[in-house]
Amino acid sequence: MSTxxxxxxxxxxxxxxxxxxxxxxxxxxxVFADWPEETRDPAFLHVIEHGGAPVGFFRIDPAFQDRDPRLPEGAHGLRGLLIDAAVQGRGIARAAFTVLPGHLRACHGLAEVFLSVERPNTRAIRLYEATGWVSAGLPDFEGRSGPELVLRRDLAP
Ligand SMILES: CC(C)(COP(=O)(O)OP(=O)(O)OC[C@H]1O[C@@H](n2cnc3c(N)ncnc32)[C@H](O)[C@@H]1OP(=O)(O)O)[C@@H](O)C(=O)NCCC(=O)NCCS
Structure with missing residues (x-):
């Protein structure tokens, strides 16, 4: 089945x-139901489909630079990534993140995108490292639950 x-x-x-x-x-x-209204703009919300059905989502935050002034001017961030529990571990996120650069270029005209991930979330960190994300060269963000690694993905073709 395709992703x-x-x-x-x-x-x-x-x-x-x-x-x-x-x-x-x-x-x-x-969970999506808990997302504040201002984060639900469909223009910045992306669906991960597998076999024709929505199985995951994430959003692009155009104000990601507000998280840290050392980010480049206008930095966008990828936030809220979730793959439904029923279909995790089947390579869906990996397949989605393989086509992510072209998708974000097409939808938002971005040349790069950032994210932060909690240090203990090794599963997500493995996914990001396997799909071309690298250190953004910034100190960890201080998140609500502790330090967050800051990663960057070059979206050039
Ligand atoms: C992180 C997440 C998006 C991965 O989605 P997924 O579709 O299950 O991931 P994939 O099946 O594509 O696997 C991607 C990598 O994750 C790791 N992984 C997947 N399933 C795993 C499992 N059961 N145990 C350990 N690692 C696993 C592997 O390293 C895999 O890489 P590989 O292909 O080299 O084995 C998903 O687990 C999730 O939604 N987690 C909760 C929310 C979250 O942590 N979001 C990120 C916030 S920054």
């Missing part, structure tokens, strides 16, 4: 609200 990325539409919301983290991951990422 693809697409920008969300308002009609995706009920399906996205059904997606859940696995046991023990609740502290790593929020």
């Amino acid at each position: 693809r990325l697409r920008r969300a539409v308002a009609a995706d919301v009920p399906a996205l609200e059904r997606l859940r983290p696995a046991g023990g991951q609740e502290g790593l990422v929020g």
Whole structure:
């Protein structure tokens, strides 16, 4: 079955609200229903589809630079990544992140994107390192649950 990325539409919301983290991951990422209204703009929300069904999502934060003034001017960030517990460990995130650069260039015209990930989240860090993310060269962010590694993905073709 194939994995693809697409920008969300308002009609995706009920399906996205059904997606859940696995046991023990609740502290790593929020469920979609808990996202504040201002973070739900479909223009910045992306759906991960597998076999034609939404199985995951993330958003692009155009104000990511607010997290740290040392980020480049206008830095965008990838936030809130979740793959539904029922289909984790099948290579879906890896497939989605393989096509991520072209998708973000097409949707947002970005040349680079950033993210931060909690240090203990080794599963996500392995995913990012395997799909071309590298250190952003910044000290860890001080997140709500502790230090967060800051990564950068060059989106050039
Ligand atoms: C992190 C997450 C997105 C990975 O999605 P996924 O579709 O399960 O990942 P994949 O199956 O594509 O695997 C990607 C890598 O994750 C690791 N991984 C996947 N399943 C794993 C498992 N059961 N145990 C340990 N590592 C695993 C592997 O390193 C894998 O790389 P590989 O292909 O070299 O083996 C998913 O686990 C998730 O939604 N986690 C909760 C939310 C979260 O942590 N978001 C990131 C916040 S920064």
